[in-house]
Amino acid sequence: MNTDVIVTCALTGAGDTVGRNPHVPVTPAEIAAAALEAARAGATVVHAHVRDPATGKPSRDVALYREVVERIREADGEIVINLTAGMGGDLEIGPGETPTDFGPGSDLVGPLTRLLHVEELRPDICTLDCGTLNFGDGDFIYVSTPAQLRAGARRITELGVKAELEIFDTGHLWFAKQLLKEGLLKDPLFQLCLGIPWGAPADTTTMKAMVDNLPAGACWAGFGIGRMQMPMAAQAMLLGGNVRVGLEDNLWLDRGVHATNGSLVERVIQIIERLGGRALSPAEGRDRMQLGGAR
Template sequence: MNHDVIVTCALTGAGDTVGRNANVPVTPKQIAKAAIEAAKAGATVAHAHVRDPQTGKPSRDVALYREVVERIREAEVDIVINLTAGMGGDLEIGPGETPLEFGPGSDLVGPLTRLLHVEELRPEICTLDCGTLNFGDGDFIYVSTPAQLRAGAKRITELGVKAELEIFDTGHLWFAKQMLKEGLLKNPLFQLCLGIPWGAPADTTTMKAMVDNLPPGAVWAGFGIGRMQMPMAAQAMLLGGNVRVGLEDNLWLDKGVPASNASLTERVIQIIERLGGRVLTPAQGREKMGLPLR
């Protein structure tokens, strides 16, 4: 069991959630405000995507990331900044017998283009999604090939940014360890992402199987989506890991009660403390994750 817990709040994500909960932040000002509110609620880390302020659709515009990061850094709170580097891997296969007629949801760029905002802003942490995955029941695929991953891992390491390896299935963990073996990564974090169709399911057996295959001494966290967010947070802590909550992964605090990033942070902290743990401050979290202290 982990008694000293890092809490990450994933603020908005890239999913089609804007119309389903009014608290999902869209503009850079709203996303930064959500990070600040999560920090005040006790979160250690803020994990941020950006969205087009006009449409709410996911974006990888460097200017939007810049505004979010600057607003957080200028605030009178401390929180570790973790930016996604997963945008630009979306492929919507054409329907039926026309698979090469890619759909409007496609946004496929190379591994270094996915890191342009990381190059400029140098967050403390950025993510690396460690494999290709079917998302949902349609024709949507997230694409992250071994060659792309090697290039991305190498560049993140060169930039001096801590990689958080997003593990959506067991093969992703296998390849993440291969990149470690090849020297492409230095002391990365591991994030076990459970419950996304059709990746690893959000259950105890799957999480434990992944944990049992982590490198010795790895710093890791886990989460489940939707109604499994809090059960998987508790399970991660019991198995020795850290936790992630936030509106990226779950829109509801209770049945029929819309959540906010702050309320989800407060809820998971209650669970951690009732299990006998404590939440690490950003300074304590940096020490545990091997980040430079401020």
């Protein structure tokens, strides 16, 4: 069991959650405020996507990322900033017998374009989604091919940013270890992402199987979505890992009670403490993750 726990708060995500919970942040000011709320509640790391302020839809706009990062760093220079680099991998297959008539939900760009905001802003951490995956029951696919992943991993390493490898299924972990074997990454973090249809399910057996296949000594965290957020946080801690919560993954604190990012951090810290552990401060988390001092 891990008793010194890194707590990541995933603030908003790219899902269709705006309007389903009034606390989902949309504008850069709201996303930065949510990050600071999570930090006050005890989060070690904040994980940020950005959204189009006019529509609430997910965005890759570097200017939006810049405003979020500047606002956070101006108010709190210690909190660890983790930016997604997963945007730009969405492909909506055309209906029926016209699969190449890609739908309006498609946003597919190359691996280096997905990293433009990382290149400019140099966050402490950025993500690398380690494989292609069916998303939901429709025709949406998240595309991240081996060639794209090699190019992305190489560039993240060149930028001196810590990679957090997002593992949505067992084959993703297999390929993540291949990137290490090829020397394309240095001491990455691993995030076990469970419960997203149709990746790995959010259950004890699956999480343990993934943990048993992590590289020796890996720094890792795990999460489940929806109602499995807190159970999987407890399970990750018990298996020796760290935790992630936040409105990206779950909109509810209790039945019928909308969560905020701060309330989810507070709830998971209560669980950590009742299990005999504690949440690490940002400074302690930087040391654990080998990030160096605040940027």
